[in-house]
Amino acid sequence: MNAKIAGIGFYVPERIVTNEELTEVMDTTSEWIVERTGIEERRYAEKHKDTTSTMAAEAAKIAIERAGLTAEDIDFIVFATLSPDYYFPGSGVLLQRHLGIKNIGCLDIRTQCTGFIYGISVADQYIKSGMYKNILVVGAELHSAGLDFSTRGRNVTVIFGDGAGAAVLQATEEDKGILTTNLHADGEFAEHLAYFNPGTHGGVFLGDKSDLTYEGEPEFGGMHLTQEMMDKGDIFPHMNGRYVFKHACEKFPAAIKEACEATGHTPDDINMLIPHQANLRISQMIQLGLGIEDERVYNNIQKYGNTTAASIPIALCEAWEKGLIKDGDLVCLAAFGSGFTWGAALIRW
Ligand code: ACO
Secondary structure, eight states, X not given: OEEEEEEEEEXXXXXXXXXXXXXXXXXXXXXHHHHXXXXXXXXXXXXXXXXXXXXXXXXXXXXXXXXXXXXXXXXXXXXXXXXXXXXXXXXXXXXXXXXXXXXXXXXXXXXXXXHHHHHHHHHHHHHHHTSOSEEEEEEEEOGGXXXXXXXXXXXXXXXXXXXXXXXXXXXXXXXXXXXXXXXXXXXXXXXXXXXXXSSOOTTOOXXXXXXXXXXXXXXXXXXXXXXXXXXXXXXXXXXXXXXXXXXXXXHHHHHHHHHHHHTTOOGGGOXXXXXXXXXXHHHHHHHHHHTOOGGXXXXXXXXXXXXXXXXXXXXHHHHHHTTOSXXXXXXXXXXXXXXXXXXXXXXXX
């Protein structure tokens, strides 16, 4: 039994936020943002309208309909996000509720930018083992609720946007679908791209501190937020940008090559590469390193920013809607992100 992508969908909030708009609240310029990241605008969710799970539901409904199914046909949900509606329970059960499905299992994945790749890998195994037939895999993020809109947070805030993407993975006897996935992680670098609070870290970093850009130790409040955390900015994501850039440029191509080797292909065989939309400059470095021409890579970070777990399904869906992915194409998905985690998937469409 193979697992094919039977339907895909995406949803982004209506509100477009341009780089110019960000210059009104922080010391940055559109030129700086475009030059370093390629991002021109992103979408921000509307308060009291969109949440991570409602955006996921919008994307999921499209994917389910395109698969020719109804919500009752879904056997299992895999939900990837780093920006859940609640600290607990995870957003998977909320998505299940929005879709009006009862009883099926919901699994939440916390591997950040690689969440969708981890998600389809899990779904692929369940389908191959015969346990489930139709699995909904979703990546959704509502970053705008958790960013630092002062100049202090500008290196992180300008990069991220909100949105959701979904895919229905379906059992098939046809010779198509997920050919291989590879998943990797190295927790040694956990603090180089992280959001520490609320958490149980105890105020100390136990990992390798060399090259860490965070100075000192994070404020600790157990699972509570404190005034000290707010004053210090410890309630926002921390990113060692240059370090992330360097590791991403090594790990992305390694995962793509591994997926090709595992299936007897080379990067020349890939018809469409969908890299996680971390930063346009990272995508260009990968493309250059693997010798993949512009026509065989799809990027849309220019319009949506980095939507973390949602970026791959959004880009995959948009490329497919534009007719850039056709039956029989070899499609490669690849990601790198916080953890660090990285991985790739190769799909015969
Ligand atoms: N506007 C203007 N100036 C800025 C901004 C901004 N938004 N952000 C940082 N700067 C300034 C810094 O303060 C610094 O000033 P200084 O030299 O006076 O100290 C200067 O620009 C250079 O800062 P760096 O952080 O060293 O800038 P860098 O050239 O590394 O670019 C960036 C930062 C774009 C974040 C880059 O490191 C990067 O792209 N890293 C990869 C990280 C990434 O893509 N993360 C995405 C999320 S993770 C993922 O999805 C894999």
